Amino acid sequence: MISNNGHRLAFHVTPGHLPAIVLDSGGGEDSSYWNDLVPQLSKATGSKIITYDRAGLGDSDAVKGPWNVHGAVSDLRAGLRRLGVTRDVILVSHSQAGEVATYFVREHPRWVSGAVLVDANLPPFYTDAQIARIVAVYTPQIKELKKQPSTRRNRQLIATATNFGPVHHAYHQVSWPKSVPAIVIVSGKTPFEDSPQDAQHWRDAAAAFTKAGPERTLITAEGTSHDIAKDEPELVLDQIEQMVSTRR
Template sequence: MVLVSHSLAGEIATYFVRQYPHWVTGAVLVDTSLPEFYTESETAKLVAANEQQIAALETQPQRRATRQLLAEADNYGSVHLAYHKLAWPQSVPATAIVSSRTPFTTAADAQLWRRAQQEFVSAVPDRRLVVAQHSSHDIPIGRPGVVINAVQEMVHGSALRREDGQPEPAAP
């Protein structure tokens, strides 16, 4: 299969592909949360920035959405420090699509987000980076063609690879 994920689902995709790399012939990661982003200092900054919002949520009536946000916030720091230590399997090709306007409002966070995407694709030859020009973090909504093209290219490329990950020999 070709795995496609967006935003925080990058974390789910990373854990999935690490556990089942033989199920995935390639992935398209759409402005996803990658392990490279969650440095110790960035994680601490995110935890601190969200403390007031979490405290306010805890005082609100417990609805499904509130419970989901609180569950996501629970152990956020330790979970993301552990996530930072993970690596995407080298045997699984990936295309990382990054938005031209990242999901972060500060220049430092936006720069770290872009650098994480670049580090991810630079780690292994069978990865590429696509910048979705004139896009927000909601690339699938604002620039669906960029995602569709990347998926089509990954499907076509995976059809050319044998099970051992090597390209099919060219026909004579």
């Protein structure tokens, strides 16, 4: 348990050598999302494996108010500093964790050797028009969610929706440092299985991100849902191994 800004966060560490692999899950998910992959990664790479629960999820304390990506970056930074892992880090980030990764590598490019972005939220996706579409679709769903029994996952999703527009207008302007290599895995179905227009924009954003800098590779996981790590764990494992091998 690591303290930061008045709350405690749960970090889980599998011993190993550098580069260290830090697995960060998507919105509403805690570190258990990666449970099946951790032992395979440890065996395949010998790397130190770190998972953690972002504030309000798993065994970590909740933080009041809207979700704040800069607070999440601060939490990850505090945890890695406490663990003595401030170089040769490979970030593996799913969905919402892509936002944490983007801001983190901008602040600490020398800490991070590379990243594997697993159907991650990427800045090119969040155009003004796309944000407006998302807010219109999810506003009634969030209203219904507020009527349901309060759970950690529900509270996290509500917190994310509270300030969605301004947060993502700002995120759209952010760029990934050219010095940090990235493998981008985009799902065939994407988070928008019922909206071909939004799904195509998601894939286009992944392609635009990949083309915007050196040492970026785009992998399309055909036929998978947003949960690529659950649908095709071997694909994710292979790409992490690939990133580890290039950083040694």
